[in-house]
Amino acid sequence: MSVEDKSRNAVVLLSGGLDSATVLAIARDQGHRCIALSFDYGQRHHVELISAKKVATAGGAAEHRILTLPIGELGGSALTDDSIDVPNASDKDQHDIPITYVPARNTIFLSMALGLAEITGSRDIYIGANAVDYSGYPDCRPEFISAFERLANLATREGVEGDGFRIRAPLVDMSKADIIRAGAALGVDYSLTVSCYDPSAEGLACGVCDSCRLRANGFEMAGVADPTVYQSAG
Numbered sequence: 001m002s003v004e005d006k007s008r009n010a011v012v013l014l015s016g017g018l019d020s021a022t023v024l025a026i027a028r029d030q031g032h033r034c035i036a037l038s039f040d041y042g043q044r045h046h047v048e049l050i051s052a053k054k055v056a057t058a059g060g061a062a063e064h065r066i067l068t069l070p071i072g073e074l075g076g077s078a079l080t081d082d083s084i085d086v087p088n089a090s091d092k093d094q095h096d097i098p099i100t101y102v103p104a105r106n107t108i109f110l111s112m113a114l115g116l117a118e119i120t121g122s123r124d125i126y127i128g129a130n131a132v133d134y135s136g137y138p139d140c141r142p143e144f145i146s147a148f149e150r151l152a153n154l155a156t157r158e159g160v161e162g163d164g165f166r167i168r169a170p171l172v173d174m175s176k177a178d179i180i181r182a183g184a185a186l187g188v189d190y191s192l193t194v195s196c197y198d199p200s201a202e203g204l205a206c207g208v209c210d211s212c213r214l215r216a217n218g219f220e221m222a223g224v225a226d227p228t229v230y231q232s233a234g
Helices: 018-029 047-058 070-074 105-120 142-154 157-161 176-185 210-222
Strands: 009-013 033-040 063-068 124-126 166-168
Touching: 009 018, 009 105, 018 033, 018 047, 018 124, 018 176, 033 047, 033 105, 047 063, 105 124, 105 142, 105 157, 142 157, 142 166, 176 210
Parallel strands: 009 033, 009 124, 033 063, 124 166
Antiparallel strands: none
């Protein structure tokens, strides 16, 4: 690959969900050659990786890599530990970080993305973090994104000797409705995405977890038809 081609590279964290599908579309629209990166980390909603493959193809990613990380073996989250039930949205305490938080997940994901960015000559790393309509995770806040960008430029050869890295979180200040409108305008096929924390074996969304309710409400507020097939109307 030529230097000119490498200058267009960007690593995009792609979960297979609504937000990351939108971020891939935004990165592509901004002229990047996108290297999509997904993780099999022991998540109970493993079906999202099937969606990630579909989204990467439909979204025009130049490459799509799926890495296996054993962070689910640590436990401590309803998303990785079958002994912990995924709570309904109505059960969530608005003042607490929910049990669906996976310890240090975005820090680990961004660290892997940073290594891939350095190897592939990418200077931009995109993540679908959102701090408006979200579940209250500390690693989705603007402060975290800024702090990680500082770390990236302190702890890598390219950060010290090269042009440095930019951590892009274009959705961080957007409502879910605004995210859906932006993605729809860019042609994102949301029927390919999965947001549910506790889908059925067939991949149907539960309709009652926090992520499902945020998604459903987002489509309603955006005035866009929700293509999701829910097991329950909640």
